[in-house]
Amino acid sequence: MSKPLFGASELWPTFHAVNDTLRGGSSSSSWLVDDRTNVATFKGHLDITTLGGAGFASQSTLFPSRLSLSRSRTSGLLLTYVPPPPSSLTDATAGGPGPVTRFVLALKTSEPARRPDGRRESVTVYEWAFDASDHLDGLLEGDVEGEKGEKGEKGEERSVTRLARWDEFKPMYRGRPADDAEPFDPARIYELSFMARSHFGDQAGDFALDVVSLSAAAFGAAARTSTGRGWLGGLWDAVRAAWASWTATVRALWSGERGGARRLP
Structure with a gap:
């Protein structure tokens, strides 16, 4: 069973903008929460002219005492969002950038140090990328379709829930793969963010993504939403979960590290 973290019945934390203006760019972003539906909208403008094809816009939230999710009890994050309507997707076959439909959910597992000028030092970022328009051709393998409702109200339109498995978060450092990074x-x-990047001029323009909720997926969710694995795959998941739980308990008893974190299943 999934555990809601933000959205739905849980309040969203405060987000702040981290855009390419830090590097002299012109992209912008905002994070707005509807008081009636508790649906958050990540929106803005992705510019590719100022920096010659490059560009990014993001909204980030910090966890001062860190967000702690058990890898032995959870398989990843469940992201529920309202996909963009087909009418908003312009035709990019004639050349030029396409509409902004590809986003990144990024997590940081260390606190960035501050430079003397106040800027933060770069750290490894674990990224999960998704295309919000993929639902137009049917849900991808491993995805779960959300509930359908009446149109016209945020969170009541057709929503899609995607499972971001822990092993699908790829380590990146300054925009490049960090193959030598520690496992996630x-x-x-310590930090969670939503990002839209240009992919070197591949997408640009105004964008908006309605985020309904973000939840911690129970460990069994990976087996239930995957296909073609059969009973043997489920058995392997159970064995792996039991082993991870035992090793986590041993580490906790050995280190005595119990406080300082917001712990969730």
Whole structure:
């Protein structure tokens, strides 16, 4: 069973903009929460002219005492959002950038140090990328379709829920793959952000993504939403979960590290 983190019955934390203006760019972004539906909208403008094809816009939230999710009890994050309507997707076959439909959910497992000028030092970022328009050709393998409702109200339109498995968060450092990075540890999440990047001029313009909720997926969710694995895959998941739970308990008893974190299943 999934555990809601933000959205739905849980309040959203405060987000702040981290855009390419830090590097002299002109992209912008905002994070607005509807008081009636508790649906958050990540919106803005992705510019590719100022920096010669490059550009990014993001909204980020910090967890001072870190967000701690058990890898032995959770399989990843469930992201529920309202996909963009087909009418908003312009034709890019004639050349030029396409509409902004590709986004990144990014997590940081260490606290960035501050430079003397106040800017933050770069750290490894674990990224999960998704295309919000993929639903137009049917849900991808491993995805779960959300509930359908009446149109016209945020959160009541047709929504899609995507499972971002822990092993699908790829380590990146300054925009490049960090193959030597440590394995992702969901028990040490200090920062979470949503990002739209240009992919070197591949997408640009105004964008908006209605985020309904973000939840921690129960470990069994990976087996239930995957296909073609059969009973043997489910058995392997159970064995792996039991082993991870035992090793996590041993580490906790050995280190005595119990406080300082917001712990969730």
